[in-house]
Amino acid sequence: MADEQETLHRVLQMKIRALGDPAQVLSLVKSTAPFYRALGGTQVRFLQNVDDPAQFVIEVEYEANAAIELNRQKISSDPMLRSFLQGWRTLLAGSAEMDVFQDVTD
Numbered sequence: 001m002a003d004e005q006e007t008l009h010r011v012l013q014m015k016i017r018a019l020g021d022p023a024q025v026l027s028l029v030k031s032t033a034p035f036y037r038a039l040g041g042t043q044v045r046f047l048q049n050v051d052d053p054a055q056f057v058i059e060v061e062y063e064a065n066a067a068i069e070l071n072r073q074k075i076s077s078d079p080m081l082r083s084f085l086q087g088w089r090t091l092l093a094g095s096a097e098m099d100v101f102q103d104v105t106d
Helices: 022-030 033-038 072-076 079-092
Strands: 007-017 041-048 055-065 096-101
Touching (some): 022 041, 022 055, 033 041
Antiparallel strands (some): 007 055, 007 096, 041 055
16 A cells, blocks of 8 residues: 555646637636646646647646545545536547656656
8 A cells, every 4th residue: 555645746648639729729728727736736738739730738747645646536526626627528529638647767
C-alpha cells in the first residue's frame, strides 16, 4: 500500500479537436488554466497542431497524493470536477481523449 504522504508526479494529456472556430476553442481552453492550477497543476501547456489548427493537446503536470492516485474513482465523484468534465464533454461532443502519464525520463 502506498504511503499516504507520498506524492507522485503525473502528466494529464488531453487531445481535443475543435468543432467550431479553432481561435474560439483556444480562447476557451486557455481560460481553464486557473482551474487546473487550483486542482494542483504545477505546469499547464496548450499545444496547437501546426498542420491541423483544429487539433489541440493540453498537458497538465501535477503532483498527486499517492493514496488518492490509487483510487481516481473517488476524485471523479467530486461534484465540482464532475460539473467541469460534463461541460467539456458537451462542448467537445466526444472529440476528446484523456490519458494520465508518468515521466520516466532519467
